[in-house]
Amino acid sequence: MKSLVVNQDGKLEVQEVDMPEITEHQALVKMLSCGICGTDATIVQRTFKGFGTENYSLVLGHEGFGEVVEVGSAVTRYKKGDRVILPFVPAPRQNGQQIGSGWGAFSEYGIVDDLDSYPADAAPETALAQQVLPESIDPQEAPVIVTLREVLSTIRYFNIDPDETVLVYGSGPVAMAFVKLLRLSGVSDVVSVVRSAEKAALMQGFGATRCINSREEDIGIAVKGLYPDGVKYVLDAVGSKEILNEALTLLKDRGEVLCYGVPKANAMELDWSSAPYNWKLNFQQMPYKEEEAQCHDQIMEWLGQGTLSLSEFISEIVDFEEVLEAFGRYLDGQTSKKVVVNFN
Structure with missing residues (x-):
């Protein structure tokens, strides 16, 4: 074959x-x-x-x-x-x-x-x-169902509080899935960090409540303007040491950096000098198949309802x-x- x-x-x-x-x-x-x-x-x-x-x-x-x-x-x-x-x-x-x-x-x-x-x-x-x-x-x-099940299982694993803001870095298929499924899971405020107006429109189509264009705005200033104390969650759907370091500066106290993207290196230096005193770093690079399977019925239900395509x-x-x-x-x-x- x-x-x-x-x-x-x-x-x-x-x-x-x-x-x-x-x-x-x-x-x-x-x-x-x-x-x-x-x-x-x-x-x-x-x-x-x-x-x-x-x-x-x-x-x-x-x-x-x-x-x-x-x-x-x-x-x-x-x-x-x-x-x-x-x-x-x-x-x-x-x-x-x-x-x-x-x-x-x-x-x-x-x-x-x-x-x-x-x-x-x-x-x-x-x-x-x-x-x-x-x-x-x-x-x-x-095949898209595989991505959706993995992403939903990761949202559940991260145990995201739906009443808190999630700042999502990325605009590829995984980031799209996170934004869409976070919103379907009841998260009311999902902010996308993108690099163009076209990507901003795309992510808003998947349910992002607002977008920050990093080529037009300073991300730190934009986030602190909207959320003076910072945000509870910054989710890296890309896999980048630059994003992880920047994420630390955007967190509120006891906030969490959630990394789903696979970094291109297996070691990196983190600078938490501008981070809050208390924070978490949470990696998920290989979703468990049992947890993926537990998300299957929910994905199929949303597809059947037409709320997911x-x-x-x-x-x-x-x-x-x-x-x-x-x-x-x-x-x-x-x-x-x-x-x-x-x-x-």
Whole structure:
């Protein structure tokens, strides 16, 4: 099968990889779509924590969706024809030799695990969040559900007080999801820090109550003008030491810096000389699959109500044959929303 592989030098190539073999507890999935995520970019740039040089070459992708085409003998949760979210290729092989897995969903085929068929506590963690989606979900839009579930689980993990202001840095798909889901979760005041008037309009469309354009305003002056004592939460949806340091100056006492973006370095210097005396720094770089699964029904409910739309998060949908060009545009910052790769 064809897969998107990141070589040891960080170069992306479409290569032939062995078909995954399922066990009695697994189902084979023909991939229909997969979304490009910031995690993918960090892995390509070889700066994602836990992915050392020994992990490359590796197969990329974790926001996958596909159709079950074969089931193992013990499988009861899935049947042929089911459309499932979050199939992976956990142990890819190439010409019989093991290669690395960046979850592997940019492949023509993947695997889901039947949680119910395993002995207690024996199933892989990913099985907790692998679920059947209704036929009403557009296959080309389905990968967005992964982003939304991860972001909602992070909002819940951060235990954000809905009566407090949340200042969100970023205007990419993750920041869009945070703004939209914070508002749907009852947070009344969500402020977006952006870098253009176009981005400001975009984020207001997702529910931001106001925007601060960092190219037109001094962020510190603007925030303190609105909130003289500072804000309770500053959320970094980018992953930047500059943002984290600036965030410290915007907090009220006992405020929190919430980092969801993955920094491009695994060490940094923080200057808290202008921070309040009491503050917290909270990182979430790898949402738990159990917590992601617990958000599934809420996301599906909002989609069913029409208060949430998958298409509004997508910039473009491209065929797998164009995946290298699509990644190039994404890595160059030429896409404003999520890019979805279509396998049909």
